[in-house]
Amino acid sequence: MRRLGDLEAEIMDRLWTWNRPATVREIVDDINKTRPIAYTTVMTVTNILYGKGWLLRGKHGRAWLYSPVRSREQYAAALMEDGLGESKDRPAALVHFVANMSEEEQAALRKALRNTARQADQAKADS
Template structure:
């Protein structure tokens, strides 16, 4: 699995598992552990500590469910990606140059998606 920027390897794996679930379903440590055990040997306490750390960092919310917690991401995968893009844009030098280099590297389908998103945002802004 590719590492998700801003997360360690196990954190990225856990976030990916949570993001891949139905929007509000979340998961307990045991549910995530059971999935991970099909791919690697890992201890319950390791998964629990990592999920607790993600909660402490503000990436996950949790609520009691019996004796366990059910964890849910505070942002969608797309919201997280948008945040990373904004950080790259604001910290990468001149915004216009960063955007120009970005647009030059995307393929035709991604370019069409970008144009469509900009049109939708322009229409929304026009309605205000």
């Protein structure tokens, strides 16, 4: 299972980096530069990614050309917003560092930070 996920990531990584539609053969050849891998393995996993909705494909001559549905940045933004709880219905699923703040809260915060900085200076001057 773990290795399958890794190969999925490798395939997506290449398609995002190349930023153009590519055939399974091109992906296999590129992976083969670093380690041997069977054409059928890559084809199977590419099909899984297509089935999961990560890839689009179109016929070019006799070969399928695959391309990511969305850019890496678009996926990342959707994931981040999901993880930060900006989309609804994710109770207890993800714990994020800080919540958004309103203007007034930010002003109160700046004041609090300034006060501590002043106190720290004072303490330094006193000692």
